Structure formats: C-alpha cells, structure tokens
Amino acid sequence: MINPISINDFISLPNAIPLVDVRTPAEFEQGKIPGAFNIPLFTNEERVIVGTTYKQVGREQAILLGFDLTGSKWSGFIKQALEIAPLMKIGVHCWRGGMRSGAMAWALNLYGFEVYLIEGGYKNYRKWTIEQFEKPYQLTVLGGMTGSGKTQILHQLQSINEQVIDLEGLAQHQGSAYGSMNILIQPTQEQFENDLALQLKQLDPCQRTWVEDESLTIGQRCIPHPFWDQMCDSLLLNINVPQGKRVEMLVEEYCVLDAGFLISCTERLKKRLGLEQTKLAVQAIEENRMADFIRIVLVYYDKTYATALSKRNKEGVVLVNIDRIDLVADVNKILNAIHSEQPTINDKNGN
Structure with missing residues (x-):
C-alpha cells in the first residue's frame, strides 16, 4: 500500500518509521531530513x-x-530497504515528490512494503523547516563571558529535564576564532537549519x-533570523564567573590543542587584538604559557561581549554570580534567579 502523507504528519507519527531519500548523494550531502537514509535512484552523473x-x-x-539506467539496480534497492526497514514499513521522498520517489514507492509496494510517500518531497520539508523558526518559543538565554562554561551548564540543565537547544552543538562550532577546536566540521547551512527545526518541533512550546x-x-553558520530575533528579545541570564576561574577552565580546554x-x-x-598583543599571544603559545595566552585574547572577547550586552534592554538582563566550583549548586542558583525579583544574585561568599 502507498500512503501519501505530509511531512508534518509523517514526523508526528506515534511510531517512528525509517525514511529513505532517493535523491543523489550530492543532494543528500547538501541537506537531508535528519535520520533519513540515502538510497539514490541515480548517481550524481x-x-x-x-x-x-x-x-x-x-x-x-x-x-x-531512467529505466535503462536503473534497470539492474532494483533488486539492490529493495535489499537496502529491507535492511533499513525490516518491518517493511518505510517512508520515501525525493526532491519534490515526483518521479524518483514515485518509482521507488511503486517498486517497494510491489514487493510488499507499506510505503509512506512524502507529499512535496524534500522541498516541502524545507518549507516546513522555515515555518518552525517563525513559531513563538519560551526562550531563556544563558549569557556570560568567554570561558564561563555555558555549554556545561546547558548540559546540566538538560540532565534535570529542562528543555535545551544546544546551538553550538548543532553548528559543530564553539563560536569563537578557535571554535572548530581543530576537529569539528560544520554541517552545511541547510543541514544546520534542518537539525535545528527538528529539535524545535520536539519542544513543548509552552515550557521554558x-x-x-x-x-x-556560529563559525560559518547563521542562526535563522526569526529565531535569532526571539533570542534577542528574551530574558538573558548573565552569569558572572571570576576571571581566574575562566582562565583556568580555558587553559584546561585549549592546552590539548x-x-x-x-x-x-x-x-x-x-x-x-592589535599587532603587539597578537605577537605576545603567539609568543605565549610557542612558549607553552597557556594562561598568558588566554588572558591576552580574553581582553578582546570580554570587550566584545560587553558591547553586545550593552545593546540589550537592561530590564531583560539578570546578573548571576557563580564560582564554577559546584556545577549543580550553580545551576540551582541560575534557576532560582529566574524567579527572583532582584537584578543581582550574589554568590555564596557575598561577592
């Protein structure tokens, strides 16, 4: 049986069904529906x-x-589909729900698969993706100067069932000149958007x-403007970590690079940085004086963050002083700060 289905209904199915993308490897590499498998009907050529x-x-x-080119491939297509969907329920799409996905759906249905044919194909998925960025979300933004350990805090929040979108994780970049960490490879802009949209779809929009x-x-990837605008208008928790602790954490992170x-x-x-400061920073790296190197570049990054912070509505910013010694305690302090009417939350020592 072939069941035409919209992308929204397919994603919302109560039981996940494997999805096959029959576009070329080049199309698939440029951008795909997260979790989809590629069984290309045609090669790129x-x-x-x-x-x-x-x-x-x-x-x-x-x-x-097309039939001449694929004639000897059909048994292989079906064998691949059986490996992907042994229960013989499968979704299929091409670029816009045309001949390629139609042909694959026909063959799989003939073999005995229950096929869900995505209406409008990947083109409709891209439209659906853009729509997710237009929807309203209850965002709370976690800010703080470079080296404050914001990503670790996000992961701790997630571990206690807070809803979290890790933009740097999705973009595979830590958002600075050193953000690739010499190992991370960024997805295409299209794939970054696809992955972000699917995570947004899975949120409860009524929850924080x-x-x-x-x-x-973030590196070479751009946050979609409608979502970025929501971030700019949302409450910002500005965590303040002592510079010495920030230097310490950054040294630990960068010393292995x-x-x-x-x-x-x-x-x-x-x-x-300027010629002189750049020279001093490079010299510190060459001499393995990592703390000195970090202190030099932090001057630039701290100034950049302060400039961006000054452009926000002060009424939408809450300062939270934390020491980054006890991550669990720091996260509890951050959560309490949201409900506090005080603009500044002092740390344990009253600093």
Missing part, C-alpha cells in the same frame, strides 16, 4: 544526464532513459527552553 534529456528531448525519453547567548553567526592551530587562529584576530 546519471541525474545530470536524465535532466538534460528531459529538457532537450522530452519527458517520455527521460523516463525511458534554554539557549546559549550567541552572535548571529595543536600549537600551530592556535597560532593560526590568533593571527586571524590581528586586526582586533
């Missing part, structure tokens, strides 16, 4: 040939060519959701 035939000769000749304070761009990578990233900050 074959799709170009079929498309050219469609435009220059006609639809019927393109269809015949935590996000880390970010600039509009390759010196060449750190030097290359630092030199890209030359216009912002």
